[in-house]
Amino acid sequence: MVVPSCRCHSVVAGEAAAFVPAMEALASRNPRRFRFRVALHLVLGYAMFLSATFLALLISLLAVIAALASRMIWLIGAALGSLASGIALLQSLNVHIPPPKGIPILCEDAPQLHAVVDQLAAGTNAPRIDSILLIPEANASITSRYVNGLYGKACTTLRIGLPLLQLLSPAGFRTLLLHEFAHSSGGHGHATIWTARAWESWTQLPLIEEEMGFSARLVLPPLFRWFVPKLTAYSAVLSRVHEFAADRHALKHSRDANLDETLVRTEVGSQFMERRFWPEIWKGARDLPRTPAEVFSRLLPMAKTVSNEDLRLWTTSALQRKSGPLDSHPDLSTRLTAVESTVDPQEWTDTIGSLGFVPTSTAASEYLGRELTRFEKGLTEQWARGSFLIWEDHFKRFEHNREMLQQLKDRENSRALNCEEMIQRALCICSLDGPAASEPFLRSAQAAYPNSPEAAFSLGRCLLAEDKEEGIAYMERVISLVASHIRYEGTVEICKYLRRHGRDEEAIAFSNRVAREDEMQQRIAIERGNISPSDLVISHGLDALRIERISNMVQTLDWVLEAYFFRKPTPLSPDQPLYLLALKPRRGFMIPAFHPGMTAYDQVAALNCYPSETRFLLLDRSEPLLVKKIRKLPDSLLFKR
Helix, strand or coil, X not given: CCCCCCCCCHHHHHHHHHXXXXXXXXXXXXXXXXXXXXXXXXXXXXXXXXXXXXXXXXXXXXXXXXXXXXXXXXXXXXXXXXHHHHHHHHHHCCCCCCCCCCEXXXXXXXXXXXHHHHHHHHHCCCCCCCEXXXXXXXXXXXXXXXXXXXXXXXXXXXXEEHHHXXXXXXHHHHHHHHHHHHHHHCCHHHHHHHHHHHHHHHHCCCCCHHHCCHHHHHHHHHXXXXXHHHHHHHHHHHHHHHHHHHHHHHHHHCCCCXXXXXXXXXXXXXXXXXXXXXXXXXXXXXXXXXXXXXXXXXXXXXXXXXXXXXXXXXXXXXXXXCXXXXXXXXXXXXXXXXXXXXXXXHHHHHHHHHHCCXXXXXXXXXXXXXXXXXXXXXXXXXXXXXXXXXXXXXXXXXXXXXXHHHHHHHHHHHCCCCHHHHHHHHHHHHHHHCHHHHHHHHHHHHXXXXXXXXXXXXXXXXXXXXXXXXXXXXXXXXXXXXXXXXXXXXXXXHHHHHHHCCCHHHHHHHHHHHHHHHHHHHHHHHHHHCCCCCCCCECCCCCHHHXXXXXXXXXXXXXXXXEEXXXXXXXXXXXXXXXXXXXXECCCCCXXXXXXXXXXXXXXXXXXXXXCCEEEEECCCCCHHHHXXXXXXXXXXXXXX
């Protein structure tokens, strides 16, 4: 089932998540009432759209009438702004949902597949499938879209992932189709169409202030903040309700179907593609300047190399992962519990291991037969068209890393490498041979330079890439000492590791903690970086000898008529006093100063006689209130010529 993607602002997403528990309780207690409220919210959304459009056009008309009656030409601007808002609202209603993409599987290419699809559709009272598409993801879905955009006949497309065809037996694949047809027969696709259209209409509104007229600024933001969080929550809960209903429908129409096994195999298949198949394919960019001729034909041979340890790791990760409040699908353990199946990772590892990760007879060989090779080639060509530029860029990076590594090796023969060079060598090795090969070199760099944040951070990232929890300690040790973008990268790596191991709550808590620290750092930077007339100023608190030395040094600057030294209170960082040196230049003084190559700031800084953090202020006539505050401080004056 296709649901609208969550692209809302993080604030809207947070508000939406707060609505989810109450909506889930209503959906479980009274499903009909919940569906009625979803439909009512959609109708209300379009009604508010039309009302806002009417209001914008009405304001435009009234402004024109007022301008003509009172001859106030400036009202024409308000009229044009309101008219532009109304037009933008109408344009937002024009939502184009593109047709799904994939390689068509025609009836003459796979008659047995089409026969099974038609049979299952008829048996579940689902609408007839108009087309079947083959896709590269380990997923399957039924997509409905109106041919005329808003009304008319709905075109229904079945999208099937080649990895599922290769990793499921014919019986398991039919069970998967039963689940998907349950969405179609239950009308889930039509609900999705209208939810998606409402979402797209509201999210493409001109909410940027420069793009809005007066009426839009008055009406749209409050409506958006009220409507979109609820729509987001309704969409997520409704999608999960549909998934549970489809699971029940599949069990009802096929009691002997191993739905639980199909669910587990589908999740494990996704992890196989993410952790084994695609990383192995992209390793080829190390030596091949062009995309490989064979990609999806390697899927089945690669799947046959999956070990029981891989199965245990992937199954445990899939069963431990918990869905978020705005996820469109319930997590695997919740779905298994709903169909009264086990959620023990070891039991499922043993079950799939005994039956084989790759079934003896696959759905791909059963339903695609001799055409399988052609479809694999077609998917490979489609992937290559979208990836060849990225592939070539990867190859160039590998070439650069090889050259850099050779230069560092030659340099090491003549002298010992410094910290930056040791880290660079390890990163080159990691890029070429993987994190395991670079770990000894990063440990050597960290041991040689134990106080280097870069060495500890790089080692931590390497260990996390090897799935070693030890890396968290290294990254946390220095995460507050590095730049904000590196802090973000480190947070992402740690959260990925925690989620891979089913520790979602820890990942959320860690991410929230880092976000709070980042917010505090930003507030501290604003507090220490902005000096305004409304700020308090206090005495510097330094001893007389220190102040006399600063005064004598500043007096050497002949362009300074008055000098003041004081502090700005910094309650967010009280342990780091912020000193301010305010200088009044002589009349006609210009920046840069007369000394060649040196600005006034350079001249002041070159005196090098100040406490640890001192800011320089140039007093002019633009801030009389601040000047008045400074002069009132009894010990702020250094000298006055």
